[in-house]
Amino acid sequence: MSETQTLRAWLLTDAPTSRRHAKLASLYKGWLSLRSNSMAMFGLAILIILGLIAAAAPLLAPHDPFFQDLGNRLGPLGAEDHVLGTDSLGRDILSRLIYGSRITLYIVTLVALIAPIAGLLVGTVSGYAGGWIDMILMRITDIFLAFPRLVLALAFVAALGAGIENAVLAISLTAWPPYARIARAETLTIRSSDFISAIRLQGAGPLRIITKHIWPLCISSLIVRVTLDMAGIILAAAGLGFLGLGAQPPSPEWGAMISEGRRFILDYWWVATMPGLAIFTVSLAFNLLGDGLRDVLDPKDSGQ
Amino acid sequence: MTLLDVENLWVKFPTRQGIFDAVRGVSFTLGRERLGIVGESGSGKSMTGRAILRLIRPPGIVTADHITLEGQDLMTLSERDMRDVRGQKISMVMQDPKFSLNPVMTIGDQIIEAYRLHSKSTKAQAYDKAIAMLEAVAIRDAARVMRAYPHEMSGGMGQRIMIAMMLIPNPKILIADEPTSALDVSVQRQVLSIMDKLVTERGMGLIFISHDLNLVSEFCDRVLIMYAGRIVEVCDAANLHEAQHPYTRGLLNSLPRLDAPRKRLEVLKRDPAWSEAPSVGGRQ
Amino acid sequence: MTELTIDNLNVWFGHGRDRVDAVKGATFSVEKGESFGLVGESGSGKSTILRAITGLVSTWSGQITVAGKPLGPKRDRAFYKTVQMVFQDPYASLHPRHSVDQVLGETLYLHGLGDIDKRVSKLLDDVGLGGKFRFRYPHQLSGGQRQRVAIARALAGEPEVLLLDEPTSALDVSVQAEILNLLTDLREDRGLTYLMVSHDLAVVGHMCERLAVMKGGEIVEVMSADALRHNQATHPYSQALLQASIGG
Numbered sequence: 122m123s124e125t126q127t128l129r130a131w132l133l134t135d136a137p138t139s140r141r142h143a144k145l146a147s148l149y150k151g152w153l154s155l156r157s158n159s160m161a162m163f164g165l166a167i168l169i170i171l172g173l174i175a176a177a178a179p180l181l182a183p184h185d186p187f188f189q190d191l192g193n194r195l196g197p198l199g200a201e202d203h204v205l206g207t208d209s210l211g212r213d214i215l216s217r218l219i220y221g222s223r224i225t226l227y228i229v230t231l232v233a234l235i236a237p238i239a240g241l242l243v244g245t246v247s248g249y250a251g252g253w254i255d256m257i258l259m260r261i262t263d264i265f266l267a268f269p270r271l272v273l274a275l276a277f278v279a280a281l282g283a284g285i286e287n288a289v290l291a292i293s294l295t296a297w298p299p300y301a302r303i304a305r306a307e308t309l310t311i312r313s314s315d316f317i318s319a320i321r322l323q324g325a326g327p328l329r330i331i332t333k334h335i336w337p338l339c340i341s342s343l344i345v346r347v348t349l350d351m352a353g354i355i356l357a358a359a360g361l362g363f364l365g366l367g368a369q370p371p372s373p374e375w376g377a378m379i380s381e382g383r384r385f386i387l388d389y390w391w392v393a394t395m396p397g398l399a400i401f402t403v404s405l406a407f408n409l410l411g412d413g414l415r416d417v418l419d420p421k422d423s424g425q
Numbered sequence: 426m427t428l429l430d431v432e433n434l435w436v437k438f439p440t441r442q443g444i445f446d447a448v449r450g451v452s453f454t455l456g457r458e459r460l461g462i463v464g465e466s467g468s469g470k471s472m473t474g475r476a477i478l479r480l481i482r483p484p485g486i487v488t489a490d491h492i493t494l495e496g497q498d499l500m501t502l503s504e505r506d507m508r509d510v511r512g513q514k515i516s517m518v519m520q521d522p523k524f525s526l527n528p529v530m531t532i533g534d535q536i537i538e539a540y541r542l543h544s545k546s547t548k549a550q551a552y553d554k555a556i557a558m559l560e561a562v563a564i565r566d567a568a569r570v571m572r573a574y575p576h577e578m579s580g581g582m583g584q585r586i587m588i589a590m591m592l593i594p595n596p597k598i599l600i601a602d603e604p605t606s607a608l609d610v611s612v613q614r615q616v617l618s619i620m621d622k623l624v625t626e627r628g629m630g631l632i633f634i635s636h637d638l639n640l641v642s643e644f645c646d647r648v649l650i651m652y653a654g655r656i657v658e659v660c661d662a663a664n665l666h667e668a669q670h671p672y673t674r675g676l677l678n679s680l681p682r683l684d685a686p687r688k689r690l691e692v693l694k695r696d697p698a699w700s701e702a703p704s705v706g707g708r709q
Numbered sequence: 710m711t712e713l714t715i716d717n718l719n720v721w722f723g724h725g726r727d728r729v730d731a732v733k734g735a736t737f738s739v740e741k742g743e744s745f746g747l748v749g750e751s752g753s754g755k756s757t758i759l760r761a762i763t764g765l766v767s768t769w770s771g772q773i774t775v776a777g778k779p780l781g782p783k784r785d786r787a788f789y790k791t792v793q794m795v796f797q798d799p800y801a802s803l804h805p806r807h808s809v810d811q812v813l814g815e816t817l818y819l820h821g822l823g824d825i826d827k828r829v830s831k832l833l834d835d836v837g838l839g840g841k842f843r844f845r846y847p848h849q850l851s852g853g854q855r856q857r858v859a860i861a862r863a864l865a866g867e868p869e870v871l872l873l874d875e876p877t878s879a880l881d882v883s884v885q886a887e888i889l890n891l892l893t894d895l896r897e898d899r900g901l902t903y904l905m906v907s908h909d910l911a912v913v914g915h916m917c918e919r920l921a922v923m924k925g926g927e928i929v930e931v932m933s934a935d936a937l938r939h940n941q942a943t944h945p946y947s948q949a950l951l952q953a954s955i956g957g
Contacts, residue, residue, distance in 0.1 A: 133441070135849050136841050143808050143844040153441065315802035318765050319862065323819045324789040333815070337806045465881035466852070580751075609750035609908065611953040636881060679886035681915035683938050683955060689890050690915070693883035 154417050161413020167406035175222040184213035186220040186373045195389045205395050209381060214395050217373035221396065224374045225403060228289055228358045229351055235293035237343045240300020245331050245339060247301070248308025259305070262298045270295040271360055278366040285374070288367040292357050296350065300343055307339045341418035348411030352404030359400050375400050427709075428597055428630040429455040429477070429515075432490040436472045436654075439484050447472040447485075449654040453707025455598065459624065459631040460707075461645035461662060463638055465676075469654040470634050474600045477632075478511050479504075495597070513543050516591035518620075520603040522583030526575040533571030536590050543594040558589040562619050581612035588620050598630040605640070617644050638665060638676055649707045650676075653700035659707045672699055711774075712741040712902045713762075713870055718771035720754070720761045731757040732769075733926040741869075744896065744903035746913035746934075748950070749923035755906045756797075759872045762904075763794055776869060790820060793863035797875040799855035803847040809833070809858050810843050813865060820866040832861040837891060853884035860891065864899075873905040877912065889916060910954040914938060922947040 133150070137143035155161055174181060183202070190211035196203050205214040247258040265273070274291035281287045311317060312335070320334055359376025361367035363383075368374030370381075375396040382393030436448040448469040453460070464470040476487045479499065492499040494514060502510065511517075519525050527535055536555040537548065546554070552571075559567035562585040575583060584604060591599060601620065605613040621644055624631045635641050641648055642665035650658040650673050658670035668674060675693035720732040732754040739745040747755040760766040762773055764784040773780045776791055796802035803812060813829045822828060830840055836857040847855055856876060863871055873892070877885035889912065896903060907913045913920050914934050921931045922944065930944040942948050 135845070137844040138841075140808070140810060140844060143810075143846070147846065150441075315796040315798060316804045318763075319794070319796060319802050319859070320804075320815070320819075321765070322763055322789055322794055323816045323862075323866070324786045325815075325819055334804055334807075337804075465883060611750065611949060614953055638882070676882055679883045681886075681889065681911045683911050683914045683951075686915065686934075686938065689893060690886035692886050692890060 151417050155413055158413040158416060160409045161416075164406040164409030164411075164413065167402060168410065171222055171403060171406070172226065174219055175226050178219050178223060182213075182216035182219045184216040186212060186216040187371050188212060195385060195392065197389075198391050206389075206391050208378070208392050209385065212371075214378075214392065217378060218375070218396060218399050221373040221375045221378065221399070224285065224368055224372065225355060225358070225400075228285065228292070229354060231289045232293050232296060232354045232358075233347050233351070235289075236296035237300045237347050239293070240297040240302075241304045241336065241339060241343060243297070244301035244304025244306075245308045245335050248305040249312055249327060249331050249335060255305075258301070262301045265295065266298045266302075268295065271357060274357065274361060275364070275366060278361060283366045283369055285368045285372070288358055288361045291361070292354055295357075296354065299350075300346065303342060303346060304339045307342060308335055311335050311338055345411055345415040345418055348407050348414055351407035351411070355400055355404050355407075427454045427456055428495065430491065430493040430708075431455075431477065432492075434473065434476055434489040434492065435487070436469065436476050436481055437486045437488070439486075446654055448476060450704050451651075451654075451656055451707070452704065453649060453656065453659075454709055455630045455632060456709060457628050457630055458647060459621070459633060459645040459662075461633045461635065461641035461648040462651060463635055463641050463648060463676075464651035465636060467653075468651040470636075470651050471602055472654075473651070474517070474602050474632060474634050477600065478515055478517060479507055480511075480517075512539070512591075512596065513594050514596055515598045515600060516594070516596040517600045517602065518584070518587050518591055518604045521607045522578075522580065522587045523575070525587055526583060528575050530574075531571065532573055532575060532578070532586055536571070536586075536593065539590050540593045554593060555589075558593050559586070561592075561623060562586070562589045563615070564589075579612075580608050581616055584608060584616050585619060588616070588623070592623055592627075595627065596629065598632065599624060600632045600634070602634045603636070604633075606635070606637075613640070638680070642666065647707075647709070655700065655702070655704040656707055657699055657702065657705060659705055670699075671696065710741045711738050712743070712776060713904065714738040714772070714774040715758065715762075716772040716774070718758065718761060718769060718773065720757050720766055720769040722766075722768065731926055732761070734771075735921075735923075735926075735928050737921050737928065737931055739870075739902055739904055741902055742896075742900050743919065744905060744917045746917035746920035747904070747906045747923060748908065748910060748913050748920055750908060750950075752925075753923040754926040755923050756874050759794060759874050759904065759906060762872060763792065764788075786821075790866045791868055792870045792872065793866060793868040794872040794874065795856070795859050795863050795876045798879050799852050799859055800847075800879070802859050803855055805847055808844050808846050809838075809850075812858060812862055816862050816865040822865075828865070832865060835864065835895070836861040837887075851884075852880050853887060856880065856884075856888055857891065860888075860895070864895070867899075868901070870902045870904065873903055875907055876905075878908065885912070892916065910937065910951060922950065 132146050134146060137146050190207070193207055193211045194209055196207035198206050203213050205218070208214055243258050243262065247255045273295045277291035277294060278287050317330060317334060320330060358367055359379065362374045362376025363380040365380065368377050370377060378396040379393045386393050432452045434448055434451045435446065438445045438447060451473055462470045462473060472481065475481055477492055479487060481487050489500055494510065499507065499510060533555060536558065537551040540546070540551045540554055555571060556567045559570055564570050564582065564585060578586065604620065605616050608616060633641060633645055642662045645662040648660055648662045648665055649656050650670065652672050658668055658673050660668050666677060668677065678691040679693055681690055715738065716736050718732055718735040719730065722729045722731060735758060747758060749755045757766060761769040767782065775788065810829060813832055814825050817825045817828050829843065833839060833843060838854065838857050842850065842854065850858065877888050880888060895901060903916070905913060905916055914937055917934055919931065919933050920937065921928045923929065924946050930942060930947045932942060936942065937951065940951070942951055
């Protein structure tokens, strides 16, 4: 017990003794304030479970998600051997949901990597450089913002062909402008602060100022925004899947599963509802976590 | 005559490291006088002012044996009754007028609204009253100022307008929290002398919270010196420069002085015993 | 020897009808090793002069000469090694996510100095902070400690001239005394030249040998601190300022 006590004290110190110590201590303090937010912890728990399910899908799934059993079509909930029933081709819905979590995570991770980074680059360069660079970059951003998101993604997928990679690209392409806007707004306030003036007076160039001084302050608000947007990204991916432009059959993508189940929704409601519930749960988890992260990461509060 | 009687006031903030006591058992009374509260940042002087009006937001906790205003204990009042006390009986002027005035309303509308909130009167009466008040705080061309927006005002003007607004409902007590720190020195004196005149004329009690020892010794009757949430010394403002407590002495000596040039300034040596010693009572 | 000369300096913001002339025809010079004060109320243009010297404001005309070299529109590395600045608000002048170690280490790296580890601890010792503050973040420091870090950062490149923009106006008087003493000691040890901006006549009188009084963007009077002390200010505005700050 005493050992954990001292570890805790070591992590909570106000006088760290090394670079690593300082980093760990500030991470631990962030974790403590996140942990005190029970809703965020609930969201985080769901996401961790989702990750575990995706990793252990072959062990967890009771059936092969692609195995068709036409004699056992549209089996009811709680049926023997098929807890969540079977779909129109007699495939086990539970197994398909479990394997589908991999696709969902794949989409979410890729979009979360591409869109905010593109937005961060465009936004900070635009905000710091100002002048005509700002003009051009922001007008490009405006053009992308002016398109309805799903329609632009549709057009893009239609041009490149349906498929999960193209769906990811299409979603990223429509998702980055808001991040660019946020990053630019943050950069404009950071740019005029004294600590940026101070580093300029040490002879630092724009590249160093943007990457080392502005990015660390923008990233936290972007992370928050990304987690809050995750729900929208999952839904957009599901939407594309639903329209038949995302993942292609027989891939167990949740949106595509809803799309298939739609035909029988009145008589066999669970076929479409189960993947819908899965999408709902994961979206909610991301939103809860995003709210919690906002409280922890918001640079405006972390001063004190 | 005692207007306000504060007994054993504590302000606590729960933090991860335990409870932080911003104010630790402060007692004082306020008569029809100008009472200064001085101290450095973190000494609890502002918290004391806010706690009297119960303006400390949760998770902050205020406890006191009593805070009595004209025989009524403010600690027992409901939040609803407290709202009538604020402004009507005790007013507060904050440091920066920019943040205290509504930027999208004209100054006239704000004063009139503040006035009509507390007294039943027609718009015309309120308007006349507002003009009279602006003139009382030495604003020339009051009718023009009434139509202006806060951003068109300088800092000194803004602070005078705030004082005018706070004094309209004829409060018994005015709490001024660093009212002139954001202003230039030449404007400072002007604003203070206006406040001083109004408070004295109306027989109000003034609590003047400041970090500036010279200002306080000039504009107050009595001074409480706060350190680490406690009152360490009480003295007559006129005799502030003969103060006894080493903390007060240290503060006075650390000021650079034009008339007594020194190569190095004296540095305050903090003694842990200061914050351990019990609070001095500020009663009269 | 003259370290810094300002000749007929004009600084403006905006253009056309929105143009505001913040500094109008300012002229003064500071000797090597001297401490020179700029006094005035808010909006008098005193801080703007510092920002024009450092190049943080680029819309200026006139002549600025530092260590014998006239400044052009761009500042080079050599300039930043000669002239450094300490900002007014220690809460705004340190990057909130950078530890003291990062702040000083990066500054030393930018000045092309080696042996960074040793120099960081030397700098911290020089400003009276010591090693235990090295890995702290700004939010773990008090205002006075932050200002010491800012001074250490300004000293990292071993400059000759320090521009001090109200370095103590955001601090308590007891902390102000500590910082002013530190600045006095540093000037003595390193033979620094100070150009100090303040609204507080007592602080300028304590720190500077000579001072210029500014009003509305113009320098109304240049005098010695002794003259200020003996009430020998000639311009009515300087006298009014003096009256206001000593009271009465």
